Amino acid sequence: MRSKLVVGNWKMNGSREANALLLTGILAGLANAKAAAAVCVPAPYLYQCHDLLQGSELAWGAQDVSCQPSGAYTGEVCASMLQDFGCRYVIVGHSERRAYHGESSELVAKKTKALIEAGMTPIVCVGETLEQREAGQTMEVVNEQLGAVLDKIGPDALASIVLAYEPVWAIGTGKTATPEMAQQVHAGLREKLRACNAASAEKVLVLYGGSMKPDNAADLMAQPDIDGGLIGGAALKAADFLAIIHAAK
Numbered sequence: 544m545r546s547k548l549v550v551g552n553w554k555m556n557g558s559r560e561a562n563a564l565l566l567t568g569i570l571a572g573l574a575n576a577k578a579a580a581a582v583c584v585p586a587p588y589l590y591q592c593h594d595l596l597q598g599s600e601l602a603w604g605a606q607d608v609s610c611q612p613s614g615a616y617t618g619e620v621c622a623s624m625l626q627d628f629g630c631r632y633v634i635v636g637h638s639e640r641r642a643y644h645g646e647s648s649e650l651v652a653k654k655t656k657a658l659i660e661a662g663m664t665p666i667v668c669v670g671e672t673l674e675q676r677e678a679g680q681t682m683e684v685v686n687e688q689l690g691a692v693l694d695k696i697g698p699d700a701l702a703s704i705v706l707a708y709e710p711v712w713a714i715g716t717g718k719t720a721t722p723e724m725a726q727q728v729h730a731g732l733r734e735k736l737r738a739c740n741a742a743s744a745e746k747v748l749v750l751y752g753g754s755m756k757p758d759n760a761a762d763l764m765a766q767p768d769i770d771g772g773l774i775g776g777a778a779l780k781a782a783d784f785l786a787i788i789h790a791a792k
Contacts (some may be wrong), residue, residue: 545770547578549580549774549788550707553584557585568781569785572783577683579585582602583603586620597629602631603632603726605633606670607633624662633665636651646735648687652692652695666773668752670684685731686731693736698740701747702743706736706747707749707751710725714775716754725751726767732749733768749770750772751769754775755774
């Protein structure tokens, strides 16, 4: 049986004062949690996480990375810089990066490989829009997105990633896939992973990232192929984030 992982994606939110209160609140309620937990924060706050969370049960990470190792890439942050701040996880391919910054599946694959080579765990996001879902293209879309990553990293590195399914139509809209709908896609993704490396596929955590909240987290994580959540808005409230973490059995 795979372990569970709940990751908070703060997106572009936070301040030094608010972060300290949030992290303190989360740490105070983590005892006896059956799921591992982490927060992925804006780059300016990585040092704060490094300072406050060292030695705790709460891991931390970033929301993006450059595929370049260094150089004349103004505004970019490379993997070695994230290493300096003790990052364990880094989100790549989030739907907002794909939509607002035009990130291709090939670029996401390059970022994934850079993180694996640097010894960090990429959280690779895949997901379809409402239009694509209504056209019956869900599995075609997510398999293309995942396939680009698998082709780049190869079967031997498969166990180094975390996968997150985030239906774009269910992010910040109040809509959520039913547990059965989410499980169907997660099961399809697991089959794609098995085709790459059957043994490693059973170890890869596949998170659900479509508006998981305290009131639906237990039902979602009870599904056989849903191994946790990538949490947006609910991760900004300690009580809500902890409720999701403790919903894992």
